[in-house]
Amino acid sequence: MSDETGTATEAGAAGTERRVRVVLVDDHRMFRTGVQAEIGRTEVTGVEVVGEAADVDQAVTVITATRPEVVLLDVHLPGGGGVEVLRRCASLMSATEDPVRFLALSVSDAAEDVIGVIRGGARGYVTKTITGTDLVDSIFRVQEGDAVFSPRLAGFVLDAFASTDAPPVDEDMDRLTQREREVLRLIARGYAYKEIAKQLYISVKTVESHVSAVLRKLQLSNRHELTRWATARRLV
Amino acid sequence: MSAAARVTETDEPPVRKLYRSADGRWLGGVAIGLAGHLGLPVVWVRMAFVVMFFLDGLGLLVYAAFWIVVPLGVGGRATPRPVFETTPDGRRRLRKPDRGQLFALIVLAVGAAALVGKIAADNQSGRYVWPLLLVSGGLALVWRQADNARRASWTDPGRQTRAFRLARGLVGVALVGTGLAVFVVVRGSVAQLGTALTAAVAVLTGIALLAGPWLVRMSQDLTAERTMRIRAQERAEVAAHVHDSVLHTLTLIQRNAEDAGEVRRLARAQERELRNWLYKPEGTGKDKDEEPDTLAEAVKRAAAEVEDKHGVPLEVVVVGDCPLDEGLVAQMQAAREAMVNAAKYGGEGGAVQVYAEVEGRTVFVSVRDRGPGFDLDAVPEDRMGVRESIIGRMQRNGGTARLRSVPGGGTEVELEMERADG
Numbered sequence: 125m126s127d128e129t130g131t132a133t134e135a136g137a138a139g140t141e142r143r144v145r146v147v148l149v150d151d152h153r154m155f156r157t158g159v160q161a162e163i164g165r166t167e168v169t170g171v172e173v174v175g176e177a178a179d180v181d182q183a184v185t186v187i188t189a190t191r192p193e194v195v196l197l198d199v200h201l202p203g204g205g206g207v208e209v210l211r212r213c214a215s216l217m218s219a220t221e222d223p224v225r226f227l228a229l230s231v232s233d234a235a236e237d238v239i240g241v242i243r244g245g246a247r248g249y250v251t252k253t254i255t256g257t258d259l260v261d262s263i264f265r266v267q268e269g270d271a272v273f274s275p276r277l278a279g280f281v282l283d284a285f286a287s288t289d290a291p292p293v294d295e296d297m298d299r300l301t302q303r304e305r306e307v308l309r310l311i312a313r314g315y316a317y318k319e320i321a322k323q324l325y326i327s328v329k330t331v332e333s334h335v336s337a338v339l340r341k342l343q344l345s346n347r348h349e350l351t352r353w354a355t356a357r358r359l360v
Numbered sequence: 361m362s363a364a365a366r367v368t369e370t371d372e373p374p375v376r377k378l379y380r381s382a383d384g385r386w387l388g389g390v391a392i393g394l395a396g397h398l399g400l401p402v403v404w405v406r407m408a409f410v411v412m413f414f415l416d417g418l419g420l421l422v423y424a425a426f427w428i429v430v431p432l433g434v435g436g437r438a439t440p441r442p443v444f445e446t447t448p449d450g451r452r453r454l455r456k457p458d459r460g461q462l463f464a465l466i467v468l469a470v471g472a473a474a475l476v477g478k479i480a481a482d483n484q485s486g487r488y489v490w491p492l493l494l495v496s497g498g499l500a501l502v503w504r505q506a507d508n509a510r511r512a513s514w515t516d517p518g519r520q521t522r523a524f525r526l527a528r529g530l531v532g533v534a535l536v537g538t539g540l541a542v543f544v545v546v547r548g549s550v551a552q553l554g555t556a557l558t559a560a561v562a563v564l565t566g567i568a569l570l571a572g573p574w575l576v577r578m579s580q581d582l583t584a585e586r587t588m589r590i591r592a593q594e595r596a597e598v599a600a601h602v603h604d605s606v607l608h609t610l611t612l613i614q615r616n617a618e619d620a621g622e623v624r625r626l627a628r629a630q631e632r633e634l635r636n637w638l639y640k641p642e643g644t645g646k647d648k649d650e651e652p653d654t655l656a657e658a659v660k661r662a663a664a665e666v667e668d669k670h671g672v673p674l675e676v677v678v679v680g681d682c683p684l685d686e687g688l689v690a691q692m693q694a695a696r697e698a699m700v701n702a703a704k705y706g707g708e709g710g711a712v713q714v715y716a717e718v719e720g721r722t723v724f725v726s727v728r729d730r731g732p733g734f735d736l737d738a739v740p741e742d743r744m745g746v747r748e749s750i751i752g753r754m755q756r757n758g759g760t761a762r763l764r765s766v767p768g769g770g771t772e773v774e775l776e777m778e779r780a781d782g
Contacts, residue, residue, distance in 0.1 A: 251675075253673060253711060255710065275675060275713055275715070276675065276677050278677070279678065279715070282679045282717070283679045283680065286679065286680060286719075309715075309717070312677045312679070313677075313715040313726045313728055313772070314675070314711075314713025314728045315728075
């Protein structure tokens with residue numbers, strides 16, 4: 125944790141060059157205010173909150189109008205939830221110039237909620253118990269294109285892949301490699317990326333690429349996996 | 361974890377085991393136990409045995425096999441039906457038999473009459489049957505005696521009079537002895553009976569004199585060794601428990617010394633818990649229903665309790681799940697202890713991370729804090745928290761515990777245990 129604080133203050137000191145524009149999407153006004161207070165002091169954190177939204181329609185309007193770099197997205201929203209926002213902003217996410225990246229922020233304990241928004245294209249997932257400095261750190265990481273996994277999300281992913289081990293139709297795409305599992309396990313145990321790198325004798329960049337690979341596999345699972353997912357939601 | 365392993369996690373109903381019933385039995389309780397197990401009326405099973413007896417004594421063999429192999433339990437019929445019933449004025453009288461039982465008795469009587477008639481008619485086989493009946497009668501008496509002794513050890517401590525037990529055993533031995541002697545003698549002449557008995561007694565006495573002291577010494581040694589081991593184990597468990605609960609509460613009380621209300625609350629809660637632990641047979645002080653029976657539930661509950669008590673957030677991640685067994689319960693206790701330590705000493709560094717994973721047969725739990733950390737070797741010998749409650753407890757139950765602590769870099773406790781049923 126002390127390491128984390130170090131990075132955050134460094135980021136603050138170098139705040140003039142590190143800037144990120146953020147939109148907050150959450151249906152609880154209290155929570156938005158709280159997050160504002162934690163991360164909104166732009167001159168210290170480098171985070172600039174350019175817009176807020178309380179439901180899906182508002183969110184799409186605000187995001188399209190302001191074109192932020194990062195959207196902090198609640199999973200449960202009136203009007204279809206975070207997944208719906210992701211679906212309607214798909215073109216913004218895949219834009220080649222200044223793509224909008226989404227970071228899911230949730231209290232939800234349900235794995236399918238979280239995995240759902242990750243499948244929808246969110247670049248990471250953190251819980252609402254996260255500290256302000258960690259959140260700032262995560263926002264910058266997402267802005268740079270990296271994936272951010274909270275321990276809980278890592279647990280969900282391990283669980284999800286464990287239960288689909290049975291018919292390995294397309295091994296490369298479907299299953300996590302030993303190394304990816306190892307990385308996820310360490311994230312689930314509460315290690316920071318930097319600590320994982322030290323533990324496994326690899327660079328932080330390698331850790332990040334492993335995590336990104338996991339994210340890619342989550343979004344692009346094979347047909348078998350997709351069918352399961354759709355059936356569970358009564359979509360077919 | 362593979363899909364196959366997943367399937368085994370679903371709670372199967374416990375396998376119904378066959379026990380002999382001690383309640384309402386006539387001889388060994390085999391028939392009642394079988395009837396309870398198969399869901400048939402007892403009379404049918406008894407009749408089946410009687411019928412089988414006439415197939416060259418097959419029933420007797422089967423019955424004896426069941427008696428020897430099947431353990432005595434409390435299964436089978438729940439309510440024994442006594443032969444006598446007590447009338448309102450306090451006298452005992454024969455209970456009116458129901459039709460099934462009456463029928464069985466008649467069949468038994470007819471069978472016995474047929475047997476006796478056969479033996480009387482056939483002098484040759486009669487010479488063997490009577491000794492055999494004597495021997496089996498004696499055996500039955502002694503075996504039932506052994507059953508009773510075993511039952512008394514786990515039901516009520518109110519002991520039967522010793523003399524009665526001794527007499528019963530002696531009568532059994534005498535019956536068997538006489539039967540064997542007669543068996544030997546009928547092949548020769550009656551005159552040899554005395555000689556045979558004398559020889560037998562002489563041989564037995566000789567063996568007893570030679571081997572007796574050695575046997576007694578060995579049994580004494582065995583008992584002493586076992587008592588020592590049980591005592592050591594018990595002491596270690598008690599120490600671990602006392603450390604877990606009492607010492608922690610005392611620390612909390614010291615920390616909250618100014619707050620009289622809080623101190624009182626802690627003390628009362630601790631007293632209640634300790635009392636329950638000491639005097640309730642399960643040692644938990646809680647109802648069985650309240651106990652979690654899967655790993656995920658247990659981890660979450662322990663974390664919630666620690667969070668409540670110490671006010672430090674614990675983030676729990678559980679991957680996979682499985683039913684708890686004895687080893688895993690011990691692992692949970694060790695994990696809980698690790699959580700308490702993390703909350704107490706590492707809570708300032710932020711949330712404590714708890715991670716549990718079931719992978720195949722192995723259950724892995726890690727508890728990690730971002731506190732100041734410490735050096736295990738520098739901990740004085742008399743501080744038992746980590747050494748006894750975590751490492752010792754895991755080792756006693758066949759698991760491993762590893763502790764990684766970097767001064768300034770937090771502490772992580774890793775606990776690994778094999779599941780009893782994979």
